[in-house]
């Protein structure tokens with residue numbers, strides 16, 4: 001035990017694994033090219049060079065114009081371009097003047113297209129929610145987040161955004177505060193739909209013989225892949241028809257004209273597939289889809305332009321719903337209040353912890369007095385209360401000492417800096433590449449990072465559990481523990497999953 005008490009200052013670091021961007025699947029056959037190009041785009045993206053990344057996304061879209069993942073990534077890149085808190089902006093550079101409103105609009109157009117192709121994309125739904133939020137269209141934003149939550153009820157990003165909206169509502173009494181732009185009817189329809197518009201378009205075109213059977217079938221294949229039609233068992237017997245029966249075409253025509261319901265049409269298709277009347281494995285007619293997509297996006301853009309005009313005319317006050325954006329600005333101000341780096345190499349100013357033997361239990365009690373540093377006012381995520389969890393984690397432990405006794409630790413919070421053995425502070429400064437926190441053995445400053453650029457290249461706050469985990473680890477160092485080689489251990493030097501509270505790519 002004694003030998004463990006070193007007062008030498010030693011920095012311990014905790015690393016995190018770089019987030020790997022989502023790798024999607026292409027609709028077309030040649031996925032190698034796409035994978036290569038996608039990897040090529042990822043590099044500038046993570047460096048914050050979004051214009052470069054967008055150029056590559058556009059190249060991919062020329063080859064695979066219905067790849068919803070690429071639209072999503074392009075939307076994210078455009079969304080990041082409107083921010084100051086990205087890797088590319090720090091701290092230098094003569095960047096061309098940004099027009100945040102325009103970038104917000106452009107990013108929403110990409111999420112819109114992604115949703116046209118895949119209405120169940122949680123990322124694109126969240127992206128739309130964020131975009132509407134950035135325009136001060138909070139009710140509209142809420143609808144998109146709620147739809148995302150319907151598809152993925154456990155999605156914490158969506159939950160966090162909804163909570164963020166709720167807090168705005170409390171703060172401003174939203175129905176008075178909000179003055180939304182009129183929404184065109186067609187948008188309402190998109191929100192209710194789970195079948196991509198192009199499948200229905202295909203059906204109409206196919207009924208009018210504008211496209212081949214194969215193209216029509218491609219749409220059906222999409223519905224199966226995305227579990228919009230569930231096929232119980234696909235019969236393997238050879239086609240008993242070479243041609244799709246004409247009544248299917250009639251159905252398709254009625255369906256595209258809205259004369260029969262989705263369910264009616266789908267159950268007919270389901271019957272055909274299960275009985276091998278139609279086979280499904282053909283790529284889609286991308287040129288037609290692309291044209292239609294552009295046309296629809298143009299309509300949506302008119303709505304967004306109306307919103308932009310209203311923002312100007314109403315002099316609309318907008319509070320962003322991703323708090324990461326204002327938290328980093330708060331930390332940039334009063335830098336030295338939140339960052340205690342000037343005390344890192346000054347162990348002499350910290351008193352030694354108290355150690356005594358409890359006569360009743362004959363156990364060592366090692367007592368740490370902890371001073372909690374200030375945080376900027378109005379932080380969206382409460383880390384002070386989870387600090388208790390970190391304390392409890394170590395207070396539960398029983399340690400063995402070299403003289404055969406047992407030892408336990410106690411943390412007490414003190415409001416007096418001079419009495420404290422340990423000062424904890426939450427920071428956003430750069431502690432070094434991939435370093436999330438550090439502490440010194442026995443006493444001194446514990447710094448824990450509350451966010452980073454590692455998710456999508458813009459500054460994003462961590463989730464509360466991630467920060468708690470880093471804090472617990474660093475406090476472990478404060479009580480003299482070193483690193484463990486066991487990946488399950490709290491003292492393992494790296495953290496396996498870093499959760500970001502508002503990052504769409506999480």
Ligand SMILES: [Zn+2]
Pocket residue numbers: 012013014473477483492493
């Ligand atoms: Zn460590």
